[in-house]
Amino acid sequence: MKEEINYSIIIPHKNIPDLLQRCLNSIPRREDIQIIVVDDNSDSNIVDFEHFPGMSEPCVEVVFTKEGKGAGYARNVGLSKAKGIWLLFADADDFYNDCLLEAIDTYKYSEFDLIFFNADSVYSNNQSQHISHPHADGLNFFISKYTSAPVFCMDSLRFYFGPPWCKMIKAKLIKNNSIYFDEVSVHNDTMFSLKIGFLSKKQYVSKYSIYTTTLRKDSITFQKDTKKRLLIKTYVSISYDNYMRKIIKKRSFRLANRLFSYIRNKEYFSFIFVMEYLRRKKCSILLYTIVCFPMITLYRILRFVFGKIGISSHRQDIRR
Template sequence: MVQIKYSIIIPHKNIPHLLSRCLASIPICPEIEVIIVDDDSDPEKVDFEDFPGSDRCYTQIIFTKEGKGAGYARNVGLRHAKAKWLIFADSDDYFNDCFFSSIEKFYDSNADLVYFSATSVDSETLEPATRHTELSNAIYDYDINNPKSIETIKYYNWEPWGKMFNHAHIKENRILFDEVAVGNDAGFVITAGHFSQIIEVDKEPIYCVTHRTDSLTHEVSEAAFDDRYRAVLLVNGYLRRFDREQMIPVFPFISRSVKFGVLKFFTMLFMALKSGENIFYGSKKYIEDLFRSRHRAVRGYFGIDEDLSL
């Protein structure tokens, strides 16, 4: 019997055509098991009789009805994974051609975590995008003799894609995804990085992350704003837990919240203080940018790449 080497876990909701594209980028072979976890998709948007991957070898499809989001779906996938290495993909992204040859180089590695580079494109036009830039910079700046570059790789590189996690390492440290609407993956990645004793870094861009204007990342409603703010507080909580000094500034969020009303402003302020945030951290730069009428982004990970001015 051929040994399963890699478990690829893909959460999915309501984008079957993009899931099909993702699956098409994964080699079909007994060494790779693909676990698709559907997060209660809408029957009007998904044909469950012809679900992507249903006729694909070495592919398991799990249908959940709880509708708890990608973090919950990934945790379900973790419970079914059998391989030595765990790999995560979003259903609207895909793997690049160098994927399999690159990960194979590290199959016998005793690393806890392997970090790779990535590329990014517009999901519709496939024109180059910039969502991968921070990750790629961290990968290319990595120096095993430079503690700062190691810290950047481990603690400030929050997406689960473009990485290979040693399954035993994840189990031993009981690491799971947060089951929240936004930012469910950051704690998983930060914690896995923190407890890793051995890491490997490779410059090959095995993954392509896409830019979609209709994704949760770019929703601009008050509810989406609240979700992103809670995600920032969640990530900062992990960074404090592991004694990191660099945080995500909450001042821009608190300042911008006044557009939703005075009550929202004080609610955001109270949440920050209760969480132990330094509300003035990063405020000087933010105010300088306002006076200079410059755009300022918090992090692409949170989808706050529009103008943060009031």
């Protein structure tokens, strides 16, 4: 009898085959682990499709798409192929740490719907140098302070930590609630993470550091905003805010936070462009600014102060 699939790991990919191979090499092969790679219409001048990473391995399922709709679409394709009880996500330019199996097997039979793990961060081309990463630092900060302020830290992880990596998610949570990634070029994971955070009934934070996220100059995460990217970010922020207000009954500060980020990006910021879009969506900019700016300021001060004290020592405690 074929062994049950306990874990499905979904990896979207585009034009970085060497880094994808590094990611695949970091995942132990086991019959109960399904690895799904979804290629987002890579360039044949960059990728050798006849020797595509993972193609010859029975535990790796490679799906080629021609639509070129981005990582959100690729992840949704991966979800449609997933057979595991638990779902994990990785970016093709990142990789897993040696404790992966020990960590996920610890919670294999648990009743949790959503489990958060710690992350390390390095430069992609210099893995020996640990660096600050906005997502990883925030994740580790809230996990490190969880015992002192469990409700605040768990809510922060559930509602404000957007990346899908470093989460182990019950597949039935996603399937029963028809949760998908937005098929947009940026922030495709924002609403996905918010919905699984809200709809999960039992959550847990683990001290295992299972994942290493990398920084590289070509990453989409660090590209400057164009008007199109700015518009998509604003649209996602509005969707996020509406979900928070109507369903969770909490006021989000994400939209105001995004606007202040735009102001700092002088080269591409178009104040009239954003304001006109928000006006059409009937959003009260003044209300968000008055209510949310103090929250943003306090949040950043606390995160900076406690993060400087705790994150560096915490990383050494949790790495295995």
